[in-house]
Amino acid sequence: MVKRKVLITGAGIGGLSTALRLAKRGYQVEIIEKNHQAGGRLNQLARDGFVFDTGPSFFSMSYVFKELADDCGIALPFQYNELNPLYAVNIRNNPKTYFLFKDIQKLAEQFSDKEPDFENKMRNYLKNCGLVFNETFDVVIRSNFDSVIQYFLSLMRVNPMLLPLLLRSFWKEVTRHFSSHEARQIISLVAFFLGRTPFDTMAVYTLLSHVEFCYDGYYNVSGGMYKIVEGLLNELIKENVVIHYNTEIIDYIEHNGKLKYLTDRSGKKWDADIFVVNADAAVFRGAVFRRPAFSEERMKRMHWTTGYLTFYVGVKCKLPQVHHHNYFLGANYREYAEKILTNPDLPEKPYYYVNVVSKYNQNCAPEGCESLFFVCPVPNLLYKKNWNDKENVVFSILDDFSQHINLNIRPFIASLTIYTPEDWQDMYNIYKGSCLGLSHNMWQIGAFRPKNFDEKFENVFYVGASTTPGTGIPMVIIGSKLVTDRIEKYSEP
Numbered sequence: 001m002v003k004r005k006v007l008i009t010g011a012g013i014g015g016l017s018t019a020l021r022l023a024k025r026g027y028q029v030e031i032i033e034k035n036h037q038a039g040g041r042l043n044q045l046a047r048d049g050f051v052f053d054t055g056p057s058f059f060s061m062s063y064v065f066k067e068l069a070d071d072c073g074i075a076l077p078f079q080y081n082e083l084n085p086l087y088a089v090n091i092r093n094n095p096k097t098y099f100l101f102k103d104i105q106k107l108a109e110q111f112s113d114k115e116p117d118f119e120n121k122m123r124n125y126l127k128n129c130g131l132v133f134n135e136t137f138d139v140v141i142r143s144n145f146d147s148v149i150q151y152f153l154s155l156m157r158v159n160p161m162l163l164p165l166l167l168r169s170f171w172k173e174v175t176r177h178f179s180s181h182e183a184r185q186i187i188s189l190v191a192f193f194l195g196r197t198p199f200d201t202m203a204v205y206t207l208l209s210h211v212e213f214c215y216d217g218y219y220n221v222s223g224g225m226y227k228i229v230e231g232l233l234n235e236l237i238k239e240n241v242v243i244h245y246n247t248e249i250i251d252y253i254e255h256n257g258k259l260k261y262l263t264d265r266s267g268k269k270w271d272a273d274i275f276v277v278n279a280d281a282a283v284f285r286g287a288v289f290r291r292p293a294f295s296e297e298r299m300k301r302m303h304w305t306t307g308y309l310t311f312y313v314g315v316k317c318k319l320p321q322v323h324h325h326n327y328f329l330g331a332n333y334r335e336y337a338e339k340i341l342t343n344p345d346l347p348e349k350p351y352y353y354v355n356v357v358s359k360y361n362q363n364c365a366p367e368g369c370e371s372l373f374f375v376c377p378v379p380n381l382l383y384k385k386n387w388n389d390k391e392n393v394v395f396s397i398l399d400d401f402s403q404h405i406n407l408n409i410r411p412f413i414a415s416l417t418i419y420t421p422e423d424w425q426d427m428y429n430i431y432k433g434s435c436l437g438l439s440h441n442m443w444q445i446g447a448f449r450p451k452n453f454d455e456k457f458e459n460v461f462y463v464g465a466s467t468t469p470g471t472g473i474p475m476v477i478i479g480s481k482l483v484t485d486r487i488e489k490y491s492e493p
């Protein structure tokens with residue numbers, strides 16, 4: 001039988017995992033990638049003797065990788081390690097560092113002075129979160145929806161007692177369980193992982209607390225997160241999948257209701273029987289297919305996640321006083337959360353995340369040195385358009401960090417690279433540098449999210465953060481299974 005040819009635009013984690021599933025099913029797969037190396041947001045930067053993971057630094061739901069490996073009949077091509085504690089949290093004006101242990105008793109000991117009966121409250125909160133997870137995960141997240149009606153029919157299978165969680169915020173739900181500021185902030189922090197804030201994220205996403213503490217926890221990868229990409233690339237080579245780098249798709253040619261060719265910047269036409277788009281599902285529909293529903297005006301009105309200011313610092317010293325994954329919060333949680341979404345004037349003292357990559361991956365820094373990765377959520381380019389002040393912001397964070405760790409790290413800096421939302425936008429065609437893509441409000445999930453099949457061309461499908469089921473590595477891997485199912489159905493004789 002002649003193998004059907006699939007052309008995938010984008011070598012992000014969505015493109016690579018879909019390519020592997022399809023190649024293993026006998027499709028002839030080629031990938032086109034705008035950049036000089038694969039991985040998309042899950043990427044790597046080597047500079048001045050240091051190596052940094054540029055995007056994700058850990059992932060949850062490790063079982064989706066096991067499922068991917070089983071589906072493809074391979075051994076997982078990288079090794080991951082559970083994080084325990086999950087992360088450390090520091091709050092300004094509070095000398096204590098909180099460690100998020102999965103052992104709830106151990107976690108509770110740290111709140112004994114702030115939150116009476118924390119352990120019971122936490123167990124009760126997590127029971128509810130587990131219920132949400134069990135009721136919704138397979139029905140909503142692991143399913144393909146052909147129409148809004150089918151989506152609503154699926155939602156009707158969900159326990160109606162959970163309905164208020166669609167209307168309540170994450171923060172509101174957390175405040176129903178905890179009374180201290182410390183517990184509320186620390187437990188609701190996970191909402192930021194979805195690229196918004198606990199105040200505008202629906203309470204159904206408290207299921208993430210279940211994922212963090214009860215279900216699977218968090219993992220990083222031996223040798224760095226980029227080993228995921230390298231592992232998948234090795235498997236793709238075995239399947240003769242070719243990747244064309246430095247090639248950006250900008251136009252298309254249709255024929256008889258199907259997509260015939262994609263055209264790259266040099267004018268070269270790329271043909272296939274089936275096309276998979278791993279570039280952002282909303283951006284591609286607007287910029288390449290020029291669909292009115294994704295015009296600039298309509299895109300602006302959609303809800304996007306925050307931008308990220310990320311920077312990668314190599315220091316010529318060891319930092320034994322710093323943990324592996326660390327959050328540094330201020331003393332004005334709500335005010336800060338409101339500002340970082342839309343206020344172009346960044347707060348003087350931003351909140352930020354620091355990963356000391358070299359704690360677990362010693363090869364990424366020269367001897368006696370550390371590799372640090374900073375992420376600071378900032379307004380995306382819809383709200384903060386000018387990043388001429390990037391160095392001021394970066395050095396104010398570095399100074400704040402220095403204060404926290406009792407060491408001025410400025411004199412030890414051997415390497416510094418900064419990515420603003422403008423850089424993220426330009427590197428990966430991410431809308432306005434909104435680093436996690438479309439947000440997950442009620443009208444942008446399930447059947448309301450840009451679909452993983454095209455509205456017009458029956459031979460075009462989508463995978464990645466801005467299509468179903470959503471953003472983050474595990475969601476995108478689940479998305480690669482959903483889109484593969486669609487392609488298999490489409491290809492049935």
Ligand SMILES: Cc1cc2nc3c(=O)[nH]c(=O)nc-3n(C[C@H](O)[C@H](O)[C@H](O)COP(=O)(O)OP(=O)(O)OC[C@H]3O[C@@H](n4cnc5c(N)ncnc54)[C@H](O)[C@@H]3O)c2cc1C
Pocket residue numbers: 009010011012013014015032033034035038039040041042054055056057058059060247248249250278279280308310375427428429435436463464465466471472473474476
């Ligand atoms: C700083 C940061 C930290 C993060 N941290 C975490 C984390 O800790 N854990 C986690 O699970 N997730 C995290 N995420 C989110 C995660 O990285 C993404 O959800 C995921 O990697 C998205 O994968 P993707 O395949 O959908 O898209 P992408 O990675 O964006 O891949 C799309 C690819 O398409 C290419 N492309 C775009 N347009 C074109 C075109 N026209 N022609 C050719 N190629 C094109 C791009 O260059 C890119 O390589 C983080 C993201 C960022 C930015």
